Amino acid sequence: MMNSKEFNIRIVSLSPRIYPMVARLLENDEEAVDAVQEIMIRLWKNRGKLGNHPNPEGYVFLTARNYCLDLLKKQNPAKNQISLDGNSLASMTGNENYEQKELFRIVTDIINELPVSQRDIIMMRDIDGLEFNEIMEITGTRIENIRVSLSRARRKIGTRLNDIYNYEYGTIKQAGRPL
Amino acid sequence: MEQLNKLADLYKKGETSLKEEQLLRARFGDTVSGEMAWFSFAGKMEKKAPGQLQENVLSAVNSLRQRRRRIIVMISSAAALAVLLISVLVLNPGKTAVMEYNNKMAILEEAINLTQAGDAYYSEDEVIYEDDIIIIYLK
Numbered sequence: 001m002m003n004s005k006e007f008n009i010r011i012v013s014l015s016p017r018i019y020p021m022v023a024r025l026l027e028n029d030e031e032a033v034d035a036v037q038e039i040m041i042r043l044w045k046n047r048g049k050l051g052n053h054p055n056p057e058g059y060v061f062l063t064a065r066n067y068c069l070d071l072l073k074k075q076n077p078a079k080n081q082i083s084l085d086g087n088s089l090a091s092m093t094g095n096e097n098y099e100q101k102e103l104f105r106i107v108t109d110i111i112n113e114l115p116v117s118q119r120d121i122i123m124m125r126d127i128d129g130l131e132f133n134e135i136m137e138i139t140g141t142r143i144e145n146i147r148v149s150l151s152r153a154r155r156k157i158g159t160r161l162n163d164i165y166n167y168e169y170g171t172i173k174q175a176g177r178p179l
Numbered sequence: 180m181e182q183l184n185k186l187a188d189l190y191k192k193g194e195t196s197l198k199e200e201q202l203l204r205a206r207f208g209d210t211v212s213g214e215m216a217w218f219s220f221a222g223k224m225e226k227k228a229p230g231q232l233q234e235n236v237l238s239a240v241n242s243l244r245q246r247r248r249r250i251i252v253m254i255s256s257a258a259a260l261a262v263l264l265i266s267v268l269v270l271n272p273g274k275t276a277v278m279e280y281n282n283k284m285a286i287l288e289e290a291i292n293l294t295q296a297g298d299a300y301y302s303e304d305e306v307i308y309e310d311d312i313i314i315i316y317l318k
Contacts, residue, residue, distance in 0.1 A: 003309040004244065008237060015236045019228035033229060037239045044240050099211040100219070107220040126221045129197055147193035154191050158214035165212040 002051035011043055011050065011060055018064040021128040025068040035071065039064045058137025061130060065138055110160045117141075118153035125150055187215075 002010070015036050022039070023032035043050060043063055053059045096104070111119055117139070124130045124138065132143045139146065183206055189195045190203055207218040 001309070003306055005306065007240075012233060012237050012240060015233045016228035019232060020226040023226035024224070029226065029229075032226070033232060033235070036228075036232060037236050040236045040240055041243055044243065100223075103211050103216050103220060104223070107217065126200070126217075127224045129225070131197065151191060151193035154193070154217075157217050158191065161212075161214045161216055165216070 002047045002056075007044060007047055007050075010056060011047075012040055014057060014060050015040060017129070018061060021061070021124065021130070022064055022068055024123070024127060025065070026071065035067060036064075039067050042067070055133060055137050057131075058134045061134045062137050106161070106164055107157070110157050114153055114156060118149045118156075121146055121149045122153040122157070126154075 018039065019032060019036055022035050023029050026032050026035060039060075043060060046063075050056050050059060111122070114122070121135060121139065124135050125132075130138075132146055135141075135146050136143050141149075183203070186195060186199055186203060190200060195203070204218045204222050207215040208222045210216045210219050
């Protein structure tokens with residue numbers, strides 16, 4: 001069984017790393033602080049399992065995600081998918097200019113069009129900063145397959161952003177042309 | 180710039196490390212149009228943990244540990260250590276799942292009589308065994 005010292009070094013030290021994912025899922029920074037604390041207490045109570053786990057760090061992220069999903073389900077039983085609508089708005093400070101607000105709207109729409117697995121993976125990697133072995137533990141998918149899904153999601157987002165902005169730029173140029 | 184483009188290609192293939200991805204975000208974080216605007220969005224969406232989070236979590240976990248009444252045993256001799264460790268191994272829940280709680284405590288108390296036990300202060304560096312019932316530390 002993992003002792004106190006090992007638990008503090010290996011598990012509690014992950015608190016700042018699980019926070020971004022917890023805050024994103026719960027869409028509430030204060031609630032996220034309490035949730036991280038509760039997740040760590042659960043892990044301490046369950047440290048027998050943690051000590052024998054082949055990927056304890058990954059297990060921490062899995063526990064954190066499951067905790068958040070359970071909480072969200074309790075708060076809103078009808079919600080069975082994580083969309084980005086509330087998250088994007090919650091992340092805005094109010095000081096963004098028109099271009100930034102427009103970008104947020106566009107990217108949110110693109111992400112919500114992605115298949116759920118690709119959306120989850122790109123959010124975990126590019127927004128929450130998870131390592132591949134941590135995503136592997138959460139999704140139960142092999143790292144090679146995670147890389148493939150991530151690559152597809154990144155390419156789709158890149159292509160769509162280029163299309164949208166090139167189209168808009170083209171429209172502006174055309175509109176400025178003399179008849 | 181050529182190096183950044185190579186890195187961006189690897190990024191699209193899902194072959195960059197988190198550190199390399201941070202470099203791309205630092206370079207393209209202010210872009211608000213085209214494919215590189217993704218880095219601006221990702222940077223804005225990222226949540227930063229409050230500064231004292233880890234300390235607060237640590238104190239919450241520590242206070243939970245202290246609330247649980249446990250037997251803390253200080254070992255000062257090798258013989259006592261051997262007796263205690265054998266007792267603890269006998270009490271191993273994996274091997275003695277069906278052993279009555281009273282029997283377990285009787286064996287443990289017999290072993291503890293050979294040592295010094297109580298709510299003593301100890302450093303985590305001195306702990307040689309720990310489970311839900313007992314903490315053994317070496318002085």
